[in-house]
Amino acid sequence: MKNIPVIMIIFGGSGDLAHRKLYPALFNLYEQGLIHDNFAVIGTARRPWSHEYLREQVIDAIHETHDQVDENSAKDFASHFYYQSHDVTNVDHYETLKKLAQDLDDRYNAQGNRLFYMAMAPRFFGTIATHINDQHLTGSGFNRIVVEKPFGRDLASAEKLNKQITASFDEDEIFRIDHYLGKEMVQNILPLRFTNPLIKNIWNKDNIKNIQVTLAERLGVEARGEYYETSGALRDMVQNHIFQIITLLAMPEPKSISSDAIHSAKQELLDSLIIPTSEQIKHEFVRAQYAGSDTTFAYKKEPKVSPDSTTETYVAGKVKFTKGPVAGVPIYFRTGKEFKEKKNRIDIVLKHMNNPYGKAHSNNITIEIDPKSKIYITINGKKITESGIRREDLTYTFSKEELAKVPDGYERLLHDVFINDSTNFTHWSELKRYWSFIDAIEDEWQKENEEGNELLQYVPYRMGPVEAKRIFESPTEHWIYE
Numbered sequence: 001m002k003n004i005p006v007i008m009i010i011f012g013g014s015g016d017l018a019h020r021k022l023y024p025a026l027f028n029l030y031e032q033g034l035i036h037d038n039f040a041v042i043g044t045a046r047r048p049w050s051h052e053y054l055r056e057q058v059i060d061a062i063h064e065t066h067d068q069v070d071e072n073s074a075k076d077f078a079s080h081f082y083y084q085s086h087d088v089t090n091v092d093h094y095e096t097l098k099k100l101a102q103d104l105d106d107r108y109n110a111q112g113n114r115l116f117y118m119a120m121a122p123r124f125f126g127t128i129a130t131h132i133n134d135q136h137l138t139g140s141g142f143n144r145i146v147v148e149k150p151f152g153r154d155l156a157s158a159e160k161l162n163k164q165i166t167a168s169f170d171e172d173e174i175f176r177i178d179h180y181l182g183k184e185m186v187q188n189i190l191p192l193r194f195t196n197p198l199i200k201n202i203w204n205k206d207n208i209k210n211i212q213v214t215l216a217e218r219l220g221v222e223a224r225g226e227y228y229e230t231s232g233a234l235r236d237m238v239q240n241h242i243f244q245i246i247t248l249l250a251m252p253e254p255k256s257i258s259s260d261a262i263h264s265a266k267q268e269l270l271d272s273l274i275i276p277t278s279e280q281i282k283h284e285f286v287r288a289q290y291a292g293s294d295t296t297f298a299y300k301k302e303p304k305v306s307p308d309s310t311t312e313t314y315v316a317g318k319v320k321f322t323k324g325p326v327a328g329v330p331i332y333f334r335t336g337k338e339f340k341e342k343k344n345r346i347d348i349v350l351k352h353m354n355n356p357y358g359k360a361h362s363n364n365i366t367i368e369i370d371p372k373s374k375i376y377i378t379i380n381g382k383k384i385t386e387s388g389i390r391r392e393d394l395t396y397t398f399s400k401e402e403l404a405k406v407p408d409g410y411e412r413l414l415h416d417v418f419i420n421d422s423t424n425f426t427h428w429s430e431l432k433r434y435w436s437f438i439d440a441i442e443d444e445w446q447k448e449n450e451e452g453n454e455l456l457q458y459v460p461y462r463m464g465p466v467e468a469k470r471i472f473e474s475p476t477e478h479w480i481y482e
Contacts, residue, residue, distance in 0.1 A: 005038035005110045012119035013043020024065040025411035040104040044086035054083040094135035112140030133168035155435035180241040181424040182409025189248040211331045212347040216339035225304035232311040237335040259423040270433040272323035281444040287312035288456035288465040290338040316468040338460040344369040347480040
């Protein structure tokens with residue numbers, strides 16, 4: 001594996017994301033040799049840390065995520081880390097940061113390559129991007145920037161942020177990261193669709209009745225009430241994770257597996273995305289909050305949540321396209337907190353067909369993303385000792401040894417940033433379409449809030465509000481995962 005020279009600057013180097021995800025992922029890439037001798041990482045934050053203290057934190061992060069650690073390797077890796085106390089709103093601090101980056105570039109022979117990672121609160125993204133530009137932090141080699149979600153909170157703010165970032169970086173240098181696109185089974189969607197004649201030949205509107213995407217969380221908002229009040233389930237989960245999955249499920253076959261070809265196919269699909277009308281939103285989308293129970297607070301009683309909050313912790317709805325293999329097929333989604341269990345899965349429901357045996361269930365293709373990675377096709381067969389039809393699953397799964405080899409989503413996506421592969425990142429033109437859809441729903445909900453409409457409440461640790469069943473187009477449709 002090629003040793004890539006680079007100076008990486010992490011804005012938010014003392015934060016939870018850096019500690020839990022970025023540092024362990026970078027260590028794995030270091031162990032593989034992708035980065036090794038000619039790299040350095042600058043962690044920035046407002047805390048008055050030292051180089052030595054940051055290195056201790058990096059080693060701790062490695063121990064927390066790895067069962068076995070070569071101590072010498074961990075120390076050698078951590079020696080490449082440097083800390084710069086930094087106020088992102090202070091222009092003078094960028095001059096200090098630029099000098100440190102150049103000094104490290106000279107020391108490690110990083111060839112002027114720069115990688116910037118925004119691991120801070122989203123409200124600072126625009127400020128950082130602006131000062132990277134006006135203080136000339138970019139290097140003489142390649143320059144790339146990784147932006148965490150959320151990329152804006154509506155189309156207008158996303159456009160403003162994009163304008164700030166593109167003042168310093170071209171579109172092919174911007175990596176809008178969504179860790180769901182690094183998950184093993186999400187990356188399996190396209191190979192499943194396009195390399196299996198059995199599945200490829202039925203993946204169309206003539207054979208698929210509907211598609212269902214469920215991203216269910218077992219926990220409530222816990223300590224994230226302040227952030228969640230500005231987001232809600234629609235912005236937090238649908239605008240990014242769910243739409244990314246839906247796009248992979250509905251896009252036409254790309255001309256090749258190159259990044260350009262895949263994004264071209266995605267854009268062709270998204271240009272045909274149907275933006276729901278006000279009337280459709282009222283009938284085809286459901287929002288709700290989790291109520292309290294003997295063992296959990298109601299959402300409105302959570303810390304830093306307004307007692308009269310109208311923020312949804314659950315949303316269900318429908319997406320349709322006018323082009324692509326499943327044009328016109330309803331794609332249902334739901335996501336929420338305080339479900340009965342954590343479960344991220346996709347169900348492709350095939351149409352019923354006439355048969356001489358009478359009643360038989362539809363065949364379904366299920367892709368389970370979390371907590372288990374597996375694909376199974378539900379088929380019909382005869383019962384052994386009595387008449388009638390029984391159901392069986394044909395399963396694609398991994399052994400324990402194979403699962404141990406599956407990289408974390410951040411490791412996989414950081415690897416792609418280093419080698420300049422943007423296949424599993426979001427292009428601006430795609431993001432614009434996602435926000436147009438979300439804004440239409442948010443605008444309608446805001447009108448309902450102003451009219452004093454009360455949000456539905458749902459019982460914790462079940463499957464969300466029963467009213468979510470109303471989004472289906474026919475009485476024979478229902479949630480497969482119940």
